[in-house]
Amino acid sequence: NAGVMQNPRHLVRRRGQEARLRCSPMKGHSHVYWYRQLPEEGLKFMVYLQKENIIDESGMPKERFSAEFPKEGPSILRIQQVVRGDSAAYFCASSPSRVAADEQYFGPGTRLTVT
Amino acid sequence: AQSVSQHNHHVILSEAASLELGCNYSYGGTVNLFWYVQYPGQHLQLLLKYFSGDPLVKGIKGFEAEFIKSKFSFNLRKPSVQWSDTAEYFCAVTTYNNNDMRFGAGTRLTVKP
Numbered sequence: 001n002a003g004v005m006q007n008p009r010h011l012v013r014r015r016g017q018e019a020r021l022r023c024s025p026m027k028g029h030s031h032v033y034w035y036r037q038l039p040e041e042g043l044k045f046m047v048y049l050q051k052e053n054i055i056d057e058s059g060m061p062k063e064r065f066s067a068e069f070p071k072e073g074p075s076i077l078r079i080q081q082v083v084r085g086d087s088a089a090y091f092c093a094s095s096p097s098r099v100a101a102d103e104q105y106f107g108p109g110t111r112l113t114v115t
Numbered sequence: 116a117q118s119v120s121q122h123n124h125h126v127i128l129s130e131a132a133s134l135e136l137g138c139n140y141s142y143g144g145t146v147n148l149f150w151y152v153q154y155p156g157q158h159l160q161l162l163l164k165y166f167s168g169d170p171l172v173k174g175i176k177g178f179e180a181e182f183i184k185s186k187f188s189f190n191l192r193k194p195s196v197q198w199s200d201t202a203e204y205f206c207a208v209t210t211y212n213n214n215d216m217r218f219g220a221g222t223r224l225t226v227k228p
Contacts, residue, residue, distance in 0.1 A: 033215060042119075042205055043159075045215035056214040091158065093216070103149065104216055108158040 004029075004094050004107035005074075012113045013082050021077040021110045025094030032075045033104060034067060037089040049075060082114045119208050121219035128196055129227050136191040136222050138180075138206030148189040149207040149216070150180055159205065165189065176200070198228045 005024040013019050025032050030051050035043040045059040049069035060067065064082075069075040079086055089111050093104035120139045128134060140146060147166050151159040163174025170182040180191045189206060206219040 035216075035218075040220075042121075042218035042220045043207075043216075045217070048214045059215065098214070103147075103161060103164055105161075106151075106159040 004092055004105050006090075006092050006107035006110050008110060009108060010111050010113070012115060014115055015083055016081050019079040019082050019086070019112055019114075021079075021090050021092075021112070022074040023077070023092030023094075023107055024074040025092075026105055029094035029096050029105070031095045031098060032069050033093045033095075034075075034077050035091045035093065037091060037109075039088075043091060046077070079112075082112070084114050087112055087114045119206055119217050119219040121204075121206055121222050123222045124220070125223045125225070127225045127227065130198055131195050132226075134191070134193040134196045134200075134224070136204055136206075136224070138189045138191065138219060140187050140189070140206075140208045140217075142208060142210050142212075142217075144210060144212065147209045148180070148182060149209075150174065150178070150189070150191050151205045151207060153203045153205065153221075155202070162191070162204075196224070196226050198226050200224060201226045 004026055007022050032049045034046040037043045047060045047067045048056040052071050064080045066078045089109045091109045092107045095104045118141050122137045149164045150162040152162050153159050162178050163172045165172045165182045173179045178193050180189055182189050203221045203223050205221045207216045209216050
């Protein structure tokens with residue numbers, strides 16, 4: 001049973017470009033969470049999605065960031081017009097049910113570097 | 116404000132020393148508690164978790180943690196650390212009122228051979 005998959009593992013973008021980060025949850029998991037880890041800091045929640053629905057995006061910056069989890073395919077975290085401050089590790093996690101009732105399984109992360 | 120606090124930012128130990136990493140949370144009500152480890156360049160791995168029952172939880176690699184409800188704490192312990200335990204350790208909390216897992220800032224553990 002494959003774990004949570006994320007790609008790419010490393011992504012380099014110039015300021016102003018778009019970054020697309022992909023996350024495939026574990027088989028059977030329909031709940032996906034995105035977190036951002038800045039250097040020397042813990043993980044910060046960004047968004048929680050179920051298939052075709054955004055459930056909670058309270059941790060998402062209001063501009064330039066968006067997320068989706070379509071009926072088919074991986075969840076996508078999209079960052080438009082990236083800036084240097086977006087450089088971070090972005091982790092995806094999945095769970096079979098709502099987070100309060102179960103643990104989350106984390107992917108290997110995507111390290112975004114904005115030059 | 117609701118939060119998870121890890122008071123030790125960086126801990127340096129020699130091999131065979133005992134380890135205790137502090138974790139305190141400020142959420143009321145029922146909580147689920149976790150400790151994750153992140154080895155350099157790798158993703159988070161679950162060390163142990165507490166949902167209910169015995170407040171002393173045993174995890175992988177010889178780690179254990181004790182949930183003390185009256186102190187809002189979930190400290191991580193290991194009686195004898197190894198060089199391979201060098202990593203960053205994160206405490207995390209989930210509650211029924213939140214949709215996400217709340218993390219502490221992490222404690223970096225360096226074990227000297």
